[in-house]
Each structure stands twice: as structure tokens, then as C-alpha cells.
Amino acid sequence: MIVAKPKPIGEIIDMIKDLNKVLVAGCNGCVAVCEAGGLKEVEVLASALRMHFMQEGKRMEIDEVSLTRQCDKEYFQPIDDQIDKYDAVVSLACGAGIQYMAENFGEKVIFPGVDTCFIGVTLEQGVWSERCQACGQCVLATTGGICPIARCSKRMLNGPCGGSEDGKCEISIVLGRDVPCGWHLIYERLKKMGQLDRFAHPSEDKDWIASRDGGPREITREDVRP
Amino acid sequence: MTTTPSKLEKIIKSGQYAVTSECGPPRNGNPEGIAKKAELIKDHVDAINVTDNQTAVVRQCSLASCIRLKLMGLEPVLQMVTRDRNRIALQSDILGATAFGISNVLCLTGDHQRFGDHPSAVNVFDYDSTKLIQTVKMMRDDGRLQGGFEMHEHRPNMFIGAAENPFADPFEIRALRLAKKVEAGAQFIQTQCIYNMDKFKAWMKEVRALGLHEKVAILAGLTPMKNVGMAKYMKNRVPGMDVPDSVVKRLQGVPKDKQASEGIKMLIEQIEELKQEEGVRGFHIMAIEWEEKVPEIVEAAGLYPRPSVN
Amino acid sequence: MRLSYPTNVRIVKVPCTGRVAIIHLMKALERGADGVFVAGCLEGDCHYQAGNLRAKKRVNYVKQLLANIGANPERVAMYNLSAGMGPRFAEIAREMTEKVRQLGPNPVKTGGAIKEVAA
Numbered sequence: 001m002i003v004a005k006p007k008p009i010g011e012i013i014d015m016i017k018d019l020n021k022v023l024v025a026g027c028n029g030c031v032a033v034c035e036a037g038g039l040k041e042v043e044v045l046a047s048a049l050r051m052h053f054m055q056e057g058k059r060m061e062i063d064e065v066s067l068t069r070q071c072d073k074e075y076f077q078p079i080d081d082q083i084d085k086y087d088a089v090v091s092l093a094c095g096a097g098i099q100y101m102a103e104n105f106g107e108k109v110i111f112p113g114v115d116t117c118f119i120g121v122t123l124e125q126g127v128w129s130e131r132c133q134a135c136g137q138c139v140l141a142t143t144g145g146i147c148p149i150a151r152c153s154k155r156m157l158n159g160p161c162g163g164s165e166d167g168k169c170e171i172s173i174v175l176g177r178d179v180p181c182g183w184h185l186i187y188e189r190l191k192k193m194g195q196l197d198r199f200a201h202p203s204e205d206k207d208w209i210a211s212r213d214g215g216p217r218e219i220t221r222e223d224v225r226p
Numbered sequence: 227m228t229t230t231p232s233k234l235e236k237i238i239k240s241g242q243y244a245v246t247s248e249c250g251p252p253r254n255g256n257p258e259g260i261a262k263k264a265e266l267i268k269d270h271v272d273a274i275n276v277t278d279n280q281t282a283v284v285r286q287c288s289l290a291s292c293i294r295l296k297l298m299g300l301e302p303v304l305q306m307v308t309r310d311r312n313r314i315a316l317q318s319d320i321l322g323a324t325a326f327g328i329s330n331v332l333c334l335t336g337d338h339q340r341f342g343d344h345p346s347a348v349n350v351f352d353y354d355s356t357k358l359i360q361t362v363k364m365m366r367d368d369g370r371l372q373g374g375f376e377m378h379e380h381r382p383n384m385f386i387g388a389a390e391n392p393f394a395d396p397f398e399i400r401a402l403r404l405a406k407k408v409e410a411g412a413q414f415i416q417t418q419c420i421y422n423m424d425k426f427k428a429w430m431k432e433v434r435a436l437g438l439h440e441k442v443a444i445l446a447g448l449t450p451m452k453n454v455g456m457a458k459y460m461k462n463r464v465p466g467m468d469v470p471d472s473v474v475k476r477l478q479g480v481p482k483d484k485q486a487s488e489g490i491k492m493l494i495e496q497i498e499e500l501k502q503e504e505g506v507r508g509f510h511i512m513a514i515e516w517e518e519k520v521p522e523i524v525e526a527a528g529l530y531p532r533p534s535v536n
Numbered sequence: 537m538r539l540s541y542p543t544n545v546r547i548v549k550v551p552c553t554g555r556v557a558i559i560h561l562m563k564a565l566e567r568g569a570d571g572v573f574v575a576g577c578l579e580g581d582c583h584y585q586a587g588n589l590r591a592k593k594r595v596n597y598v599k600q601l602l603a604n605i606g607a608n609p610e611r612v613a614m615y616n617l618s619a620g621m622g623p624r625f626a627e628i629a630r631e632m633t634e635k636v637r638q639l640g641p642n643p644v645k646t647g648g649a650i651k652e653v654a655a
Binding site for chain 1: 643
């Protein structure tokens with residue numbers, strides 16, 4: 001899923017402090033799963049914001065809503081009629097959802113309430129880890145199901161580099177936390193599968209045109225269009 | 227018969243030991259910085275590597291310094307990391323180097339930028355070292371750029387080098403990785419600096435088993451220890467570096483003012499031992515910010531004077 | 537046991553303090569309570585294994601959140617005692633009341649007329 005984390009509340013307070021009516025809009029998709037922007041988070045954030053402004057003696061109306069998702073137009077329907085009365089919306093959806101809400105409600109100011117970080121998985125409750133860089137040209141078949149673009153700090157195709165030590169990436173020493181060496185993981189998988197010869201030959205080139213580097217992407221699937 | 231005008235290649239092909247060293251450019255626009263370092267070592271080495279923003283710390287670019295050395299009549303080795311430049315810039319720099327007659331390139335992936343003084347920078351790594359090796363080979367042998375453009379004249383004609391770290395994990399594939407680089411086009415290798423002689427020899431054994439020692443010239447990397455502090459730092463704080471306890475202990479066993487000379491002594495002993503190792507075709511002496519010691523080391527190791535080639 | 541504790545304490549009963557969510561603590565303060573405390577079983581004695589530990593974590597989260605919005609983290613607290621410790625409950629109630637009394641009324645009610653933390 002897309003993994004996001006809540007923005008520091010001070011930042012959000014700064015965004016809305018001169019306004020009077022604000023809607024906090026959550027999303028029940030990815031951000032709810034990673035506990036950054038679901039209904040629970042909306043309620044707590046809205047309550048905290050209300051308390052803050054009440055303490056300051058400021059009359060601020062902060063309403064709450066959580067939508068099924070914010071990346072499909074249809075799901076904005078519940079707020080279609082009311083959105084006009086708000087000065088701004090603090091959206092806790094991922095970057096895509098926040099933008100889509102802005103696109104959908106043309107004149108409305110939409111503020112981000114979370115920092116969208118990566119495509120990843122839940123390792124355990126409260127710990128999420130990056131797995132995919134959306135490069136547009138998946139090579140997982142050749143690397144034992146482990147992605148060298150997302151999991152190698154240098155996105156090498158012919159890894160590991162000379163800094164791989166004890167299965168850890170060289171940046172572990174700088175970060176102060178253990179980052180597994182993506183290529184070490186690939187090595188262990190390929191070893192189990194008896195495919196170590198992959199390390200003996202240079203790999204195919206990577207075409208970055210399919211990734212972000214080729215420009216903002218769009219997919220049109222004629223086969224599923226009406 | 228050599229493939230390039232490289233003096234380093236000629237010496238290696240002549241069957242004699244090659245000696246190389248490295249210099250780091252200054253952290254400002256000083257035009258004399260690299261020249262001064264080169265002056266200290268020029269008669270004791272066959273080629274001088276210029277590092278490329280080593281450990282992701284901004285310095286004068288390697289290409290500029292290599293041009294300077296070339297104009298001084300010396301033999302530079304252009305170190306190129308793929309961390310900071312995409313395929314367009316990499317090929318562009320190779321063409322620039324070619325225009326100045328630079329004939330040696332060391333293809334590296336490069337330390338992650340988090341180690342350096344600009345950790346917020348974008349991480350390029352369009353290619354890795356293996357892909358860069360392939361690219362330089364293609365430019366030289368096929369006269370083509372990666373995008374297909376054909377150069378009808380003034381093709382790069384470089385002696386292609388790469389690095390290898392026998393001490394990084396997993397050990398099992400370290401010789402395979404060398405095979406990969408050789409297949410990609412590597413002609414000479416400079417290894418990470420060696421302190422664990424047993425492990426290096428184990429690696430050489432694997433390398434010989436694959437017949438790689440006959441396809442690529444391996445130059446053993448060596449760095450003299452200045453003191454115990456340096457030994458401990460290298461042991462604990464540098465990923466991929468293998469410093470056995472015995473090395474640290476030996477330095478600890480001598481008084482502080484004698485540690486530097488003990489470090490030099492240890493290095494010279496290593497050279498003598500490595501001369502016995504089949505497949506070692508030379509020595510890459512990295513005395514960073516201690517370049518003045520290189521002549522002493524080369525002489526004590528019986529590698530002076532350097533051979534002359536045409 | 538018919539012990540007395542201050543009348544300003546309103547009790548909300550839950551089967552286990554693990555049931556107490558962050559929003560409950562926030563709402564209490566938002567609606568004007570001057571303080572809120574969570575009284576859970578002694579650590580290690582939770583009937584439902586670790587409910588009181590979750591409550592402790594949530595109380596700490598709320599403390600941090602209060603600090604971040606300029607409120608006083610002392611208005612929320614976690615206490616541990618067993619069901620049989622009647623006098624201890626009364627003691628806690630008195631202690632919390634006294635603490636909150638010293639902090640003054642919740643600025644949420646007073647609209648900042650009495651400031652908690654210098655702006």
C-alpha cells in the first residue's frame with residue numbers, strides 16, 4: 001500500500017490558523033491501514049486542533065469526515081454539497097488523493113495533513129517498509145522476487161557493491177539503523193533457487209523512460225474503457 | 227599487443243609489476259593542488275588515479291585534475307563513479323577525457339551520498355559500475371554511444387579498469403562478480419585495500435579457479451596505517467573493510483611515535499608476500515593525504531626505478 | 537468501602553483500560569474536563585493480558601499531543617492499582633484533583649483567558 005505518516009501538528013496548525021471553517025477529510029484506504037489518515041486519525045486530529053484554537057480563544061469550526069478513498073471521483077460525492085462552506089480542507093489522504101480532491105473542487109484550498117512516503121508493506125504493527133519504486137518495468141522475475149531498484153540504495157542491477165557487509169547496506173552505519181543489503185537478499189534467494197550464475201553475467205539495461213524520469217505517467221487501457 | 231595507448235596497459239602487458247597510486251583533488255578551485263601531490267609520486271608510479279568526489283564529498287572533478295596531469299606529461303587514471311552522473315553525463319565525460327588523450331578509466335559505482343557532505347542530493351545511479359564498463363567498451367570497440375550514435379573518428383580508446391572488494395559480503399560471489407566485470411570488459415582491477423591477507427588469498431584462489439587471473443590484471447590495493455586510531459577507525463567505521471585484530475595489536479605494540487613507520491613496514495611486508503601470489507600483477511598504493519610516503523614504500527619494496535615503455 | 541473522594545471526579549467504567557482510546561481522552565479535555573486520568577490494573581496483573589500497557593502507551597501519546605498543541609501534558613495521567621485497593625483509588629483521585637487544581641481551569645473552557653503555555 002501507499003505508506004504515509006502524519007505531519008507534525010504544528011505544521012497543520014500553521015496552515016489553517018487564519019481560517020474559520022475547516023474540514024478534516026480522511027481516507028479509508030492505504031492511509032487508514034498505516035494509521036496515518038483513517039477515521040480514527042481524523043477524529044484525533046480534529047479534536048486536537050479544536051482544543052488548540054479554543055485555548056487561544058479562537059472560534060474555529062473543525063468538521064470531520066472520512067471517505068472511502070480520495071483517488072476516485074465518485075467517492076467525493078458525500079461532501080459535494082457541503083464543501084463550499086469550508087475555507088479549506090485538511091486531507092489526510094496520500095499525495096494522490098489530496099491532489100485529486102483539489103482537482104475535483106477547483107477553487108477549494110486543500111492542505112496535506114500527511115507526508116506520503118513510499119509503496120510498502122506492513123512488517124509488524126507500527127513498522128512499514130518500502131518495497132516498490134514504481135519504475136514501470138518490473139524485473140522481479142530475474143531477482144528472486146526482491147527488487148533491486150527499491151531495496152538497493154544505489155538501485156544497482158549488478159549488485160552487490162563493495163560496501164555490503166554482513167548482509168547490511170553500507171548506509172546502515174550512517175543511518176544508525178540496519179538496512180538490509182537488497183542484493184544480499186537477492187543472493188540468498190537465488191542461492192536457494194540454484195540460480196547463482198546470474199551473478200556471473202552483466203544484467204540487462206534498465207530503461208528509466210517507464211519510470212518517473214520519463215515524465216509524469218499516464219496509463220490508458222482501451223480494453224477496460226467503456 | 228595492447229588495445230590502447232595506455233602506458234599502464236603497456237607495463238602490465240610487458241609482464242612487469244605495475245605500480246599505481248591515487249591523489250584526491252582539493253576542495254576548492256586551487257589549480258596547483260593536484261600538481262603538487264603528483265610531483266611527490268610521479269617517478270615512483272606508472273599511473274596516478276584521481277578520485278571522483280570520494281565518499282561523496284565535493285572536490286574538484288576528476289576529469290579536470292586528470293587533464294592537468296596529462297598536460298604535465300603524466301599518466302592519469304580517470305576514476306568515475308556513477309552516483310552523481312547519468313548515462314548522458316558519463317559518456318560526455320569519457321569523450322572529454324578522450325579529447326585530452328586520457329587513456330585509463332576506473333569504473334566505480336561510488337559510495338552512497340549519505341556518507342558525504344551533501345546527503346540531501348538526488349541519488350543518480352543511472353548505471354552501476356558494470357554497466358559503465360560495458361559502455362566504455364562499446365564506445366571504444368564499437369565506436370557507439372549507448373543511444374546508438376556512431377562515432378566515425380576520435381573514438382575513446384581507454385584501458386578499462388574496475389574495483390573489486392574481496393572483503394565484502396557475500397564472499398561466495400565475489401569471484402563471480404569479478405567474472406561479470408571481466409565479461410563486461412574490465413581489463414585491470416584495483417582491489418580494496420588489503421589487511422586480511424588470508425581472506426585475500428582465499429579470494430585469489432577462487433579467481434584463479436575461474437581462470438580470471440589470465441583475463442584481467444589484478445593490482446593489489448594497499449594503504450599504510452598511520453596509527454592505531456586509523457586502524458580502529460577503518461576496522462569499525464568503514465563498511466566493507468576487513469582489518470584483522472592482529473593488525474591493530476601490532477600497531478598497539480609500538481610506541482605512538484613509531485606507529486607510522488611500523489605501518490609502512492607492514493605494508494612493505496605485504497608487498498613481498500603478495501609478490502608470491504599468482505595473479506597479482508601490480509600494486510595500487512593508496513596513501514591518502516600521505517602521498518610523500520609513496521616513494522619510500524616503492525623503493526623499499528624493490529619496485530624502483532619504474533620501467534619505461536614506449 | 538464508603539471512602540470519600542472529591543465530588544468533581546466523574547467515573548467512566550470500562551471492562552479493561554485497554555478499551556480506552558486516544559479519542560476518549562481527547563474528547564474529555566475538548567469538552568472541558570480539567571483533567572483526565574486512567575486507572576488500570578497493576579502492571580503484570582491485567583486480566584486481559586496487556587490492556588493496561590496499551591492504555592499507558594495511549595496516555596503517553598496524548599501527553600505528547602497536548603504538548604504539541606500548547607496544552608499541559610499534566611492534565612492526563614495513568615495510574616495503576618488493583619480492584620481491591622479502595623483507599624489507593626481515593627488517594628489517586630485526591631492527588632489528581634489537587635494537581636489539576638494547581639494547573640487551573642482548562643484553557644479550552646476559558647478560551648485562553650488564562651494561558652497554559654506562553655504563546
